[in-house]
Every structure is written in C-alpha cells, then in structure tokens.
Amino acid sequence: MPFATEIRPQPGSLAESTADLLVLPVLSGDGGPTEVEGIAEDGLTQALPAPLTDLFAHYSLAGKPGELAQFPVPRDQGLARLALLGVGSGSPDDLRKAGAALSRAARGNERVAFAWPGAGGDAATAFAEGALLASYTFSLKSAETPAGKRPAPVIDVVGAGDLADALSRGSRLAGATALARDLINTPSMTKDPEWMVARAREVAGESGLRVRVWDEGELEADGFGAILGVGQGSSRPPRLVQLSYTPENPAAHVVLVGKGITFDTGGLSLKPNDNMSLMKTDMSGSAIVLAVLSALSAVGAPVRVTGLLALAENAFSGDATRIGDVLTTYSGTTVEVLNSDAEGRLVLADAMGYAVAELAPDVLVDVATLTGAAKVALGTGVGALYSTDDALAAELESAGEASGEPLWRMPLTEEYTETTKSRVADLANIGTRSEFGPAGATDAALFLREFTGGVSWAHLDIAGPGRSMKEDGLLTKGGTAFATRTLLRWLADR
Template sequence: MPLSPYLLLPRASYGQGLSAVTPARADAEPASPDRAGATAAPATQDAQLLAVPFGADLAPEIDLPLPAAGLLAHYAATGAAGEVVEVPVANGDTVGRVLLYGVGDGSATDLRKAGAAVARRGKDKDAIRVVLPEGPVAAFVEGALLATYTFRVGVAKSTPTVIEFVGDGAETEAEVARGDVVARAVALARDLANMPSSVKTPAWLAERAAEQGVTAKVWDEEQLRSGKFGGILAVGQGSVSPPRLIQLSYEPEGATRHVVLVGKGITYDTGGLSLKRGDSMKFMKTDMAGGAVVIAVLGALASLGVRVRVTGLIAAAENSFSGMAQRPSDVITQYGGRTVEVLNTDAEGRLVMADALAYADAELDPDVMVDIATLTGAISIALGKDLGAVFASDDDLAAELAEAAESTGERIWRMPLIDDYTPALDSTVADLANIEAGSTYGAGSITAALFLREFTGKRPWAHLDIAGVGRSSADEGIFSKGATGYGVRLLLEWLSSR
C-alpha cells in the first residue's frame, strides 16, 4: 500500500534519540505485512521530528528553549486541530525539532485533522515520532496515514516516511491497529480508482477483487448473457474489454443480518455515443470509485471483526463507443425482465447497477441494500465537493448512515425521493426511460435515484451518490489529488456498529 509504514513505541522512551541527522537506513529491510494486515516498519535509528500534543508533558530529555506555555503564547497558538508550532531543540552537537500540535476539541474529526497535519509536516523526512493524543486514537492514526498517501505508476519517487507512534496499553494498540486497517482500506479504494484505464479493464478489476480474502464469484460476458444481465451487457458492448459482474461474500459465523452493497464499476466512461466533452472525460478513470469502495470494504471486514453477513456486488463495464455500442433510443431488458429505453448512453451507471440491485433482490434475500456510485453530475451542483448525498427508502437506515458519516467525517446530506417526479421516467416504448424524457423537473440526481429504486423490490435501500466527493483536486488534509476513497470509512463504521 502507498502509505507510510509505522511502528508503535512505548511512551517511556519517546524523547530519546531525537536527531536532525538523516538516519542511515541502507541495511533496513523492506516493510512487510504482519498477521493483522498492518504494515510493520524497520526501527529507525533516530526520528528527525518529534510531534507532541499541546499540553502533554515533555520527556525530560527534551530541553525546549522556553517553557512550552510561553512558546505557544508567543506564537498565539490556540490549540486548534491541525495547528502546528515548530520548535528547535538542542541534541548534543546537532539541532532537532519538536512539533507541538493542536487537537481541537479532541473529537474524532479534530484528531483526524491533527494526524493529517502532523504527518504532512514529516513527509520529506526519513522518520517522524508522534506522541499519540488522548481520545479516539484510531481517527488520529487514520488521518496521519491517509495524509501520506501517494499514487504513482512505476517506481516510487522516494522512500516513504516511517511514522513512529508513541503510546502504551492494549487499548491504544487496538486503536492504532483499527486506524491502520481503515486507512489501508481507503488507500486500496484510491489505488483502484486512480489506476489508468489502460490497465484497469473489468477483468482486471475482477482479479483485484478476488485478492481480498473473501469468497469471489465473477460472471464473464457469456455468463452475463445466459443470466440475462441486459444492462451490464448493453453498457459494455461498445468496448473491446468485456464487462463483468463481481460478487464478494463475507459470511462470519453466527451472523443473523445480511447486507448487500452494490458499487458502480465503470472502468472508463466516454459517455458512449452520447459522448462527453474532453474536459469532462479526463477524470473518468475514477468512474468506478463506488465499486472500488465496495471491494475495499469487503476486504477489511474480517480484520475489524464485523459480525454482519455482507455481500458486495460490483457491476463492471467500460462505456465506450464503436460500431457495436448501444444507441440512444435502444430498448434493453434488465435482469428480471424490466425494459428500459436508453435515451442517453452517458446515463450508463444506473443501467449496470439496476441489474445488480435486481439480482440482489431476487437471489440474495438481503435485509438491506446500499449502493454507492459516482452517478450524477447534478449532485455536485446541488451539494458541491464536500458533501455526499444519501437517498433512502427507510428513515432508520438513513439515520444510521448519517450517524456513521458524522463519526467518520465523511459527511452526507439526505436528499428527497420525490414520488411526483417518477413520471419523468415514463417511456412510450418501454417500462422506463433511463433519463427524464422531455421532463421539466431538471432534478437529475433525484430521478436517477428513483430509477434505481425501481429495482430494489421495496426492500430497505439507500443510494449514496458520490460524484462530487469521490475525487479531490488538491493535496490537503487527508486527501491527495485524485480519488478520495470516500465511502470506505462511512460504510465500515456503519457495518461495525450494526
């Protein structure tokens, strides 16, 4: 994973060996996974930076030029989350540096922000030693690790910074391990979404999904045809890379509840014959971000001890254009027999997901279904780039997801399912149209959600539209330019709490 490796050190020794000299690591062995799936790192000779939360007692070896309180007052430091005051300290004949960092109100949101700020200050260093704050340590670890995320095809630019977390006790150890599992699941989702589509075909995505340590089943194009998955086939027929339906199954002993997660897996989206503009097409390698989230979530459930049975469905296809591509005005038959008039081939995500939802309803008998997709540009206009959307047929489910979103900082806003808008999807030649047919409503994200609802069999269901939050344009906080992995932390928290 492209995150910094880390160690957990005892608190008693955190001030020892602080140095401004780059440690010699020529003999260090590469990081390797341990039994829990965390990444262990070779011990560094010295940490180049030491980070300590505001108000913490400093180790006696650390001799600040002024008392900590005086330094903070000098810099007008308030202790806000993400605030960092850098102080030089003497260390023999060298000069080391201490980072005093703010933790805000100590909430998970503020500690996640603090962890990211501290890790970013150490990004160009060989190692940084971080005294853990009090409170929800897992969130701090998530923030620190996610802030170090990089994606690069080929050789990495440099050796990643080793983060040496300092803390004591079994509870702290468990919190650090949880933060690590969650951060690496998010990194996996980012990796999958950031991978160029010249590599990332539906078959490639299915191979990566099968590596997650859960039971995998994959339908190839012939099996999709015999199974009558008309939506996935129609979207994928214009590409030289055939579509796939991927099923991942996590079945812990004693589970009594069954959740199905459905992810949009469009590995590249040209818009098909309803061709996108060039500027809009540049980012379409991440149009399978929802599918990436489902894969990453399924891979992390065992490490977190989730006791719910979870089935993940990823409907994967490349939406391309050719002489074989579907045309506007084509009528397709979705899984289960509903017919759909395709008025816009760039509204393809709902076609592949409709097959997966209908299959889940007919064959898997879930207690609840949640889908996640970069589905509509309209949601970005409605909510911007910082809020995901949730549409839900069940108030309790919507409330549970909102609570998980608040806890993880992956904020959502509930959007309405307005039944009066359903006639916008009427077709004169099929059961449904895939977009508003000559409608005056102009509510593209709502009608897209209403389209998906038609295939859920009236089961409790929620739809997460992450088109606005699935990509970041800046390296800031826990995010790096590119895919964000939005939804992994939210869904893991929701499933862990059920």
C-alpha cells in the same frame, strides 16, 4: 500501493524518544491554546527555547486541529527538532485532522514521535486513519520520490501503549481505503473489467471470501441486458462479480452494489475531453465495495455481506448502444436509453435486480460516482444519501460523521417519479419531464428505487467527494475512495 508509514504505540514519555522530530499536542479552548496536562515533562520543557505559553503566542498558535509549528532547540540539549501540533478539543475528528497534518509535516524524517494527548480509543483510531491516508501516494513515475518528500517510515504515538488495538483498527480502515484508491487511480489502459475480476479474485483469496464471476456469455444467458448494453461498445467485455463474506451466526444479510465503469467516454452521448480525463475513476463504487469486503473479517463485522461489482467499459464505437434503444434488465423491467452517458444507473439496476431476486437481502446499499447534479448540490466535501428507510439513513449518517465522510440525506420526491417514465418502455434512463427542473441526482435515485423490490435500501452518490483535485488533509489528488470507512464502520457496528 502499501503505506510507507507505520503507526506504532509506545509507552514512556516524549523526553525519552530518540526520534528525529518530537511533537507536543496543543489543545484549543475558550481561553486560548493550552498544553495537555502532564505531557510536557521536565526533561523536555527544560530544552524549550521559551515557556510553552510564550511559544503559543510567538507562533500565533490557537490549538486548531492540524495547526503545526516547528522550532529549533539548542544543540547542547541532545534533543531532536521539536514541534507543536494543534489537536483542537481532542475529539476523534480533530485528531484525524491532526494526524493528517502531522503526517504531511513529517515527510523527509525517518522517525517522528507524537505525545498522545490522553484521548480515548475512537480518537486513536481516527488519528491513525488521518496519519496514514495523508501519507498515501500513487505514482507511476520513473524517478523515485526525493528523500525530503517521502513519508516518514515510523510515527510513534508515545503514551498510547494501551491503545494498540484502536490504532490497529485505524490502520485497517485506512488500508481498505488505500486499496480502493489504488484500484481507482490505476489507468484504464490497464484497468478493464477482466483486470478488476483478477483483482477481486486476489482479494477473495487473501480475505477468505467466496467469489463468482459472470462473463459476457453468462451475462447474456442469465438476462443481464443492461450491463451488456452498456458494455457492448467496447472490445473489452463486461463482467459481474459476486463476493461473499459469512461470519459465524450472522445477524443479517447486507448486499452492497458498486458501479464499476472502468472508463466512461459517455458512449454515443460523448463527453467533452475535459470531463473524460477523470473517467478512470468512474468505477469507484466497485472499488469501494471490493475494499470493504476485503476488511470485514479484520474489523469483526457480525453481518453476512455480499458484494456485487457491476463492471463495464462505456466506449464510443459503431457497436455502442444507440440513443432510443431499449434494454431489458435482469428484473424484466425495460429501459429506454435516452442518454448513453447515464450508464451507471443501468449497470446498478441489473445488479440490484439480481440481488433482490436471488440473494434475499435484509438491506441493500449501492455506491456510485453517479451524477454531476449531486456534486452541484453538495460540493466535493459531502456525499448524497437517498434511502427508503429512516433508521438505515440515520445509521449511515452516523457512521459517515464518525469517519469524517459526511453524508447529507436527500429527498425521494414522489412527484418526480413521473420523470423516470418512458413513452415506449417501462422506464427511461434520464429525466423526461422538464417542469420539475434539473433534479438529476433525485431522478437517478428514483430510477434505482424501481429495482429495490421493497427491500430496505440506501443509495450513496459520491460524485462530488469521490474525486479530489488537490492535496489536502487526508486527500491526495485522484480517487478518494469516499465512503469506504463509513461502510466498514456501519457494518462492524451493526
């Protein structure tokens, strides 16, 4: 759903603003909170109920990023309400958090003005990301949101007139994330593989991308046995979508592969109901890849990028893949299905095998809500990163840090490759050896590595941070689209 908030750079000073709420930044420091030099103009400070240092003490402000206090001003001063907002050190990450806090506090106002603390372009981009993503809503309720809870239509960033491009970049990054969130949060009664195809065609038309789609007949003819096997239990057949972005004189060719399980019952390895309630989000990887492709031109990515969306519904039925069935993947590798709820790696294997055989990528990256084990290891705030390329891993870690989407590199432990072996096929889709313990995230990564063909590869398992159960900072309940901004930053900077 489109953002209800617009971020606008404004020249001049906060004292000149006619906004409903005027917000002054507060820096943190070793000696306590401090005002930003030159921010508190005479026309504004005269209207304060007390000196700034007294207000810091009265409201127990330390200047921590996102810390906010609103206070009244005398009516005869002709000013709107005033607030103090902690911006930490003024770093991009601190201003991203501050932007999110401001956006949440601004709900119910028509217009808010924030005095820019003098930070650079990266910080302005981060501030816009935070403010917009905190304003994101997805609602299918019949009643309108009460006026007092609606996002502020306008946030003016006063004193940032020379940062228009940086703020606009933040808006584009946030917009791509919101597109992915919309796809993820759409109920699965609507969102089947064909619906995702229609959305991909829309995005391709709007963003100047080339698109190719395989239906179930074409998937069978071309040998995508794993995607077909996962989707065969559903009356809503699987699809594979290829999206292509080609700038002038591209520096390299990157292929992104997204897991697209539009609903996951677990198949015959049926999930408990509590686990199933979140499974409309199990196509997050494909939503993220589609959203990234949609914004590549806007962020000026210099590399050729192909996106593959591996789409299927993993349903429980008499036609579903049975435990012990053997699927033949696009690459010819056979896989014994020992757990039909380990289906994401199967659809990824087909798409990755196709990418390596037909697309000649320089780099291959997959993204998926793949394993609960990654969430157990790293919680909900950090994504798991596996890679065969140290330089690639470092680039992605750096992009994740710059985006506020931290990644932690996990080991591809060679000894554990034995767990991917099957007695009757080339591979098994879950670990088959117990002596190594429950290494589910690494088992899945090692399985996927078998389909990389030696290409430089990274695997992002976002099962932990891919879903949020609370309203907090940039996050709203539901799909987070974690890694969208990381991948866009990485591709734009290559």
